[in-house]
Amino acid sequence: MSAADPAGPQADRIWDLGLLFITLGSVVYAVVIGFLLYALWQGGRRVESVGGPAVEHGLTQWVAGAIVVTTVLLLGLLVANLAVGRATAEFAQPGALTIRVTGHQWWWEIEYADPEPSRRVVTANEIHIPVGRQVRVEVSSRDVIHSFWVPNLHGKLDLTPGYRASTVLRADRPGVYHGRCAEFCGLQHARMDFRVIAESPGRFAAWYEGQLRPGRAPATTLEQQGQQVFLSRGCVLCHTVRGSAAGSRVGPDLTHLASRGTIAAGTLPNTRGHLAGWVLDPQSIKPGVLMPPNQLAANELRALLAYLQSLN
Amino acid sequence: MVTIEDALTEQPLDPGEREKLERTWQPCPGFRGWLTSVDHKSVGKRYVATAFLFFLLGGLEASAIRLQLARPENRLLDPDQYNQIFTMHGTTMMFLFGVPVVLASATYLIPLMVGTRNISYPRLNAFGYWVYLIGGLFLYSGFILNTGPDSGWFSYVPLAGPEYSPGKRMDVWAQTVTFTEIAAIIAGIELIVTILKQRAPGMSLHRMPLYVWAILVTSFVVLFAMPSVALASQMLAFDRLVGTHFFNPAEGGDPFLWQHLFWFFGHPEVYIMFLPAAGFASEIIPVFARRKMFGHTAVVLALVATGFISFGLWVHHMFATGLPQLSQSFFTAASLMIAIPSGVQVFCWIATLWAGRPRFDTPLLFVLGFIALFVLGGITGVMVGSVPFDQQVHDTYFVVAHLHYVQVGAFVFPLFAAFYFWFPKVTGRMLSERAGKWNFWLFFLGVNITFFPMHFLGMMGMTRRIYTYLPETGWGDLNLLATAGAMLIAASVVVFLGNIAWSLRRGGLAGENPWDAHTLEWATSSPPPPYNFTHLPVVEGLYPVWERSAERPVVTGLSAERREILVTTVLDAEPDSRHENPGPSIWPLLSALPVGVTFIGGIFTPWAFVIGPALMLPALIGWGWPQAIPPDDRSIEEVAA
Numbered sequence: 001m002s003a004a005d006p007a008g009p010q011a012d013r014i015w016d017l018g019l020l021f022i023t024l025g026s027v028v029y030a031v032v033i034g035f036l037l038y039a040l041w042q043g044g045r046r047v048e049s050v051g052g053p054a055v056e057h058g059l060t061q062w063v064a065g066a067i068v069v070t071t072v073l074l075l076g077l078l079v080a081n082l083a084v085g086r087a088t089a090e091f092a093q094p095g096a097l098t099i100r101v102t103g104h105q106w107w108w109e110i111e112y113a114d115p116e117p118s119r120r121v122v123t124a125n126e127i128h129i130p131v132g133r134q135v136r137v138e139v140s141s142r143d144v145i146h147s148f149w150v151p152n153l154h155g156k157l158d159l160t161p162g163y164r165a166s167t168v169l170r171a172d173r174p175g176v177y178h179g180r181c182a183e184f185c186g187l188q189h190a191r192m193d194f195r196v197i198a199e200s201p202g203r204f205a206a207w208y209e210g211q212l213r214p215g216r217a218p219a220t221t222l223e224q225q226g227q228q229v230f231l232s233r234g235c236v237l238c239h240t241v242r243g244s245a246a247g248s249r250v251g252p253d254l255t256h257l258a259s260r261g262t263i264a265a266g267t268l269p270n271t272r273g274h275l276a277g278w279v280l281d282p283q284s285i286k287p288g289v290l291m292p293p294n295q296l297a298a299n300e301l302r303a304l305l306a307y308l309q310s311l312n
Numbered sequence: 313m314v315t316i317e318d319a320l321t322e323q324p325l326d327p328g329e330r331e332k333l334e335r336t337w338q339p340c341p342g343f344r345g346w347l348t349s350v351d352h353k354s355v356g357k358r359y360v361a362t363a364f365l366f367f368l369l370g371g372l373e374a375s376a377i378r379l380q381l382a383r384p385e386n387r388l389l390d391p392d393q394y395n396q397i398f399t400m401h402g403t404t405m406m407f408l409f410g411v412p413v414v415l416a417s418a419t420y421l422i423p424l425m426v427g428t429r430n431i432s433y434p435r436l437n438a439f440g441y442w443v444y445l446i447g448g449l450f451l452y453s454g455f456i457l458n459t460g461p462d463s464g465w466f467s468y469v470p471l472a473g474p475e476y477s478p479g480k481r482m483d484v485w486a487q488t489v490t491f492t493e494i495a496a497i498i499a500g501i502e503l504i505v506t507i508l509k510q511r512a513p514g515m516s517l518h519r520m521p522l523y524v525w526a527i528l529v530t531s532f533v534v535l536f537a538m539p540s541v542a543l544a545s546q547m548l549a550f551d552r553l554v555g556t557h558f559f560n561p562a563e564g565g566d567p568f569l570w571q572h573l574f575w576f577f578g579h580p581e582v583y584i585m586f587l588p589a590a591g592f593a594s595e596i597i598p599v600f601a602r603r604k605m606f607g608h609t610a611v612v613l614a615l616v617a618t619g620f621i622s623f624g625l626w627v628h629h630m631f632a633t634g635l636p637q638l639s640q641s642f643f644t645a646a647s648l649m650i651a652i653p654s655g656v657q658v659f660c661w662i663a664t665l666w667a668g669r670p671r672f673d674t675p676l677l678f679v680l681g682f683i684a685l686f687v688l689g690g691i692t693g694v695m696v697g698s699v700p701f702d703q704q705v706h707d708t709y710f711v712v713a714h715l716h717y718v719q720v721g722a723f724v725f726p727l728f729a730a731f732y733f734w735f736p737k738v739t740g741r742m743l744s745e746r747a748g749k750w751n752f753w754l755f756f757l758g759v760n761i762t763f764f765p766m767h768f769l770g771m772m773g774m775t776r777r778i779y780t781y782l783p784e785t786g787w788g789d790l791n792l793l794a795t796a797g798a799m800l801i802a803a804s805v806v807v808f809l810g811n812i813a814w815s816l817r818r819g820g821l822a823g824e825n826p827w828d829a830h831t832l833e834w835a836t837s838s839p840p841p842p843y844n845f846t847h848l849p850v851v852e853g854l855y856p857v858w859e860r861s862a863e864r865p866v867v868t869g870l871s872a873e874r875r876e877i878l879v880t881t882v883l884d885a886e887p888d889s890r891h892e893n894p895g896p897s898i899w900p901l902l903s904a905l906p907v908g909v910t911f912i913g914g915i916f917t918p919w920a921f922v923i924g925p926a927l928m929l930p931a932l933i934g935w936g937w938p939q940a941i942p943p944d945d946r947s948i949e950e951v952a953a
Contacts, residue, residue: 001772001773001785002771002772002773003704003705003771003773004771004772011704013700014700014701014703014704015704017698017700017701018695018701018704021694021695021698021701022695025691025692025694025695028691029687029688029691032658032662032687033684033687035662035666036662036665036680036683036684038666039662039663039665039666040665040670040680042666043601043665043666043667043668043669043670044669044670044672046668046669047669048669049602049603049667049668049669050667051603051667055667056606059606059607059663059666059667060607062659062663063606063607063610063656063659063660063663066655066659067652067655067656067659070651070652070655071652074648074649074651074652074694077648077694077698078644078645078648081644081648081698081699081700081701082641082644084698084700084701085637085640085641085644085699085700086637088700089637105476143470143476144468144470144471144476145468145470145471145567147632147706147707149773149775151704151771151773154703155632155700155702155703155704155706156632156703156704156706156707157632157634157703158632158633158634160567160568160633160634161470161561161562161567162561162562162566162567163561163567163568163634165633165634166634167634178773180773180775181775182632182706182707182708182775182776183468183632183707184463184464184468184471184707184776184777185471186395186463186471186476187391187392187395188391189775189777189778190391190777190778190779190780190781191780267782287390287391287392288391288392
């Protein structure tokens with residue numbers, strides 16, 4: 001993840017501006033410090049003070065010149081800055097994909113808007129987007145202020161409770177782009193990451209159709225036992241698995257948990273071992289996280305993991 | 313070198329004058345004197361020392377932060393400890409060190425520099441110090457008792473509100489801020505009055521030293537900026553303690569209200585720290601360049617312009633909130649514009665050195681380090697003033713790098729320069745130059761090694777205020793480097809402390825004017841007597857000590873048997889009237905305690921707002937109790953003869 005490696009037009013324009021700033025800034029810095037060092041060098045060799053109207057006049061001309069140059073440079077930068085500001089903020093084009101992102105302590109709720117309610121997809125911490133298509137991201141927060149940031153794609157946007165804000169971005173090449181929460185939001189601000197997966201329109205459509213399906217029904221006895229654990233223990237109080245009796249929206253939607261690459265908002269790879277550790281004792285991985293520890297017998301855990309891993 | 317003191321022997325004087333002055337201005341003896349002093353020098357010294365103690369504590373917190381971040385997934389601190397520590401670091405550096413030390417050093421220096429016997433409202437000055445001390449002790453008591461604030465020094469709501477920060481932690485923060493605001497506003501008022509009404513005769517506005525100008529502008533900025541955060545912190549306290557909903561969106565409140573009020577103070581605050589620091593530089597550079605400052609008027613205008621523009625930038629802290637384009641453009645323009653007056657000052661400093669004969673003593677080294685760091689911080693400041701670029705680097709380590717270049721570079725460095733420069737005046741002894749140079753180079757290298765890599769970390773996506781990061785991020789090495797730099801800074805501060813401890817006992821005697829400086833404080837003994845000057849000097853030029861005529865005129869008509877100070881006119885500093893300056897008093901302390909009871913107790917029970925003022929009443933009666941003063945009917949013309 002890097003703002004210096006843009007993968008879309010917004011981040012690209014901003015990085016061009018950044019390069020302009022860095023280049024110009026380095027030149028200005030070198031010139032100013034050069035003058036300072038030269039002043040010290042030639043002044044340090046001097047035995048007699050210099051003074052008088054001629055010296056003062058000369059200094060005045062130099063200083064006035066420097067101020068004029070500074071002002072002109074700043075005006076130039078202002079114009080460049082306004083141009084980039086306009087370019088990055090252009091309105092969403094028709095056909096843009098609209099995604100609603102809601103911040104929670106400390107995870108991301110992702111909802112794909114569609115006029116048809118049955119075609120809305122809800123997921124968490126992982127955003128799939130089609131390459132080359134404009135994406136409009138609408139943000140808000142359920143609790144405190146968070147900030148949505150994918151450095152390779154665009155600058156950040158705050159998620160403020162009580163407000164909606166939106167931004168436009170586009171990925172021009174496929175890839176997995178890391179995003180994180182940029183506004184301090186409490187104990188686990190450090191571990192509130194997400195991933196943007198930019199893929200070809202075809203693959204995106206396939207993923208989307210997959211996400212529209214309800215959660216897979218348990219196929220084996222072990223998975224059935226696992227679903228029973230899920231529905232009879234604490235899990236059901238916070239999580240949704242569409243197609244089952246679990247429908248709470250306090251925590252992330254787990255309908256297609258196994259299709260996601262990470263768990264715990266980008267903290268851990270989605271493997272059986274990490275999942276087991278997370279289910280049993282999330283507090284040791286993310287101290288302060290709102291998910292409570294779960295005491296499960298070995299066979300219960302085995303069944304639950306089998307069930308969760310079947311939810312692809 | 314001849315001083316005003318020597319010149320006095322040529323004046324027709326009452327021979328016992330000096331003894332009378334001693335008697336009139338002497339503080340109470342012993343411990344009682346410590347509690348009752350209203351002398352701007354003893355209060356100022358105490359104030360600076362307290363602020364410096366908080367600087368050390370803030371530095372320890374910074375070290376803890378750096379140690380925690382040295383490696384990915386470090387387990388030195390848990391997130392709760394980390395959040396308290398980084399909040400304490402910011403709160404301490406901004407509210408208990410930055411603003412107070414600026415006003416504290418001005419409390420010490422300004423009356424000497426404008427040539428008067430004491431600050432105006434000296435009891436209020438003492439009261440301000442006590443209030444500040446109570447606030448600082450309160451915050452650290454909370455921290456020690458694991459009730460340290462943990463929502464950041466900026467305390468964004470709703471995170472800092474009642475719902476997401478239950479318990480007393482953020483109440484402690486809100487009230488600490490209140491204490492600091494009271495102390496700062498008090499100091500601002502005294503300094504404005506001292507500067508405008510107590511300048512020595514002849515020090516008309518166009519002969520006022522640049523540091524005095526800087527403090528005048530700063531004090532006005534304090535008066536306009538502090539009420540904003542005072543309002544905000546009290547609204548937060550109300551939301552938390554009595555269930556109002558100023559910031560609760562669910563009940564019609566607004567989280568942006570907090571951000572606007574806080575940054576309307578928060579951005580000018582940067583200039584509350586920078587302007588006096590620039591003033592230090594403008595005083596120190598001519599002394600060590602051994603020539604007059606180039607472009608005095610331009611620098612004054614730059615200081616005033618900075619003061620005004622500083623109120624037009626606050627929204628650049630909110631560029632990521634999704635504001636409309638038009639308002640963003642306005643604040644971008646203002647953020648870029650403030651680089652112009654800063655540039656004017658830098659160019660004038662370079663021009664002064666250019667035409668001077670620089671002498672590379674420690675104070676000048678720190679000022680040169682300041683210029684090198686400040687110009688870099690200024691350039692990154694222009695970058696973060698741009699909306700699109702800021703949307704990328706906002707809330708990342710790029711901003712951490714920028715703000716530390718500006719605040720360590722453009723504030724702490726000039727402050728150290730000032731410390732080395734004025735230490736001989738305050739204590740009568742020189743600091744060791746050799747240790748000073750070690751101090752400087754360790755500090756300068758340390759700051760660059762710590763903060764320069766953070767620019768890259770920010771670009772690489774490292775966000776601020778995170779207690780840990782994963783190894784896959786690739787941030788580990790640069791963080792380790794930054795931590796190593798922080799250890800160099802810590803070492804330089806140890807050298808500094810050693811230098812003070814050694815020099816206080818063994819340092820060379822300073823004499824009145826060891827640096828051949830030009831402002832009035834160098835025209836009295838080191839340390840200055842309680843009455844500052846045996847006779848108030850009359851100022852004959854912009855550089856009073858360098859530009860004295862052979863006659864060396866002084867003010868001779870002030871009574872030595874009363875604490876009399878000369879009040880002069882605002883523009884021309886013509887003698888206007890005499891004013892009786894109050895003597896030692898216990899009432900400032902006894903009035904500060906009820907303020908502490910009210911705000912600290914208010915966290916626990918609303919009854920504190922009844923008990924506190926009830927205790928305050930007798931203290932105020934004692935404070936205001938009239939004292940018998942023998943009449944003195946001489947006219948002002950006779951006094952200023």
